[in-house]
Amino acid sequence: MMRTRPLKVALLGCGVVGSEVARIMTTHADDLAQRIGAPLELAGVAVRRPSKVRDGIDPSLVTTDATALVKRGDIDVVVEVIGGIEPARSLITTAFEHGASVVSANKALLAQDGAALHAVAEEHGRDLYYEAAVAGAIPLIRPLRESLAGDKVNRVLGIVNGTTNFILDKMDSTGAGYQEALDEATALGYAEADPTADVEGFDAAAKAAILAGIAFHTRVRLDDVYREGMAEVTSADFASAKNMGCTIKLLAICERAQDGGSVTARVHPAMIPLSHPLASVRGAYNAVFVESDAAGQLMFYGPGAGGSPTASAVLGDLVAVCRNRLNGTTGPGESAYAALTVSPMGDVVTRYHISLDVADKPGVLAQVATVFAEHGVSIDTVRQHGRQDGDGEASLVVVTHRASDASLTGTVEALRKLDTVRGVASIMRVEGE
Incomplete structure (x- = not known):
């Protein structure tokens, strides 16, 4: 059954993404209401430049006081699309403390303080959804968090x-x-x-x-x-x-x-x-x-970006959070039970493509191969050719078998010390094999 009292949404930010979220909320209002089980009401829009004309948005909803908006107490969901660390972090925390769930597209904030934000959301029994923070319109967070x-x-x-x-x-x-x-x-x-x-x-x-x-x-x-x-x-x-x-x-x-x-x-x-x-x-x-x-x-x-694709992901989260709100439940929160160690780059094992500028004379290849062997990096293929400019240099391209990044780093440092190596032109990892 459709609930007649609307769910109130506060929008923080009305740029490319925010304005598209507001537009879709208006143009698809009937469909969204049917999918959620209650109508949505855009209750306020926090911006930095209130004088800017925003098509389709009632000017009476526009405010520069984002804190007052999220503190109102009657807001069901706050949509945060302003980006950055502050004031976004404080506004999201305040929204949870005043009873609102949050939908965010803020990748920088979530990457830095996601655990703390999840903890505040859980403390107050509210949702934190952020499908739009990664890869725009592509459904990715929810499949990883729920389907898998x-x-x-x-x-x-x-x-x-x-x-x-x-x-x-x-x-x-x-x-x-x-x-x-x-x-x-x-x-x-x-x-x-x-x-x-x-x-x-x-x-x-x-x-x-x-x-x-x-x-x-x-x-x-x-x-x-x-x-x-x-x-x-x-x-x-x-x-x-x-x-x-x-x-x-x-x-x-x-x-x-x-x-x-x-x-x-x-x-x-x-x-x-x-x-x-x-x-x-x-x-x-x-x-x-x-x-x-x-x-x-x-x-x-x-x-993976753009106003409409990102807004699509925001609206998907908004529908899910509003459904939870009506049912008196919350969706999946942070899952960090595994608490695995995050290893440094030196522990990564992969293949490498190294391009060297070397002296064009006999014995160079043997010297280079010896350095690789001394550091435990096995060579897969080698390609060498002289320069057409006749400057006495040649290009040497080495592709390795799988080795640790630490071993490769040590190898490159040693190669740079060889008199016959004039320069390390390029180092690139080889993935996906």
Whole structure:
């Protein structure tokens, strides 16, 4: 039966995502009411610039006092889409304390303080949902948290930032350099004026922390995630990748150790075989590949950002939270019972592609091979060719078997000390095999 008294929603932020959430709440009001069992009422919208015209939003609902809005006491659900750490953290905590559940798209805050926010939500018997914090419209948090709750997830491997995927795809498909591809992404609106959060991997690292925590039932914070940006990826790296039947993606990788006692989370550029499903993810799209004991391999694919896709995920959470509200229940909270150790990057085991500039003379290959052997890193293939400019240098590309990151780091440090090695041009991990 339909309840006539509406559930009141407070919206914190009315930018690209927030305005789309408000629009969908209005245009789909009847459908949403039927799905929830009660109508929704937009009870207030907190913004920084109240004078800005916002189509479809009653100006009387607009306020600059977000704290007063979440303290009202009659708000059922607060939707937080302002981003950042503060004031979002304080507003969410205050919302719980005054009886509201929360739907958030704030990946940075959840990666840093998710455990504390979950604790406050549990203390006050309220929901904290955040599907929109990772991979936009792609249903990912709920499948990991609910659909795979009876399974054991071993690995989550994904492209979780559309800006970086657009840039790398452009470099791969057209031969463009990094800066040229970044400029195009900026012109098309895929990259911000300051793209640091995307291209240096901060955005993906926050998402990796959230995914690892849910997948492995272990608290993983942003500081636990190893991060490398992609500004050093070159056209030569793509040429080498193609010679190996690979392409290059910026990947978020969360995996359980083989002994099951620890986990790792990392973000960095990597070569992946063209046969891997993630290799075919083009443009600004996202995709996440999940490997588990019983379900096997699953892939989730779709638009990972933008107003409408992100709003879709927010509204999905809003419906779920409102249903819980009507039923007097709450959905799944934090699951951190496993409390596995989060291992450092040095413990990660994978393959590597190393490109060296070396002296073009006999015996160099033997010296390089000796350094690899001394550090316990087994060589799979070697490719060497002289430079056409006749400067007495050659390029040497070494692809290894699986080895620990610590062993590889020691190997590279030793290689740099060889007189015959003029420089380490590139180091890239090889994943997905």
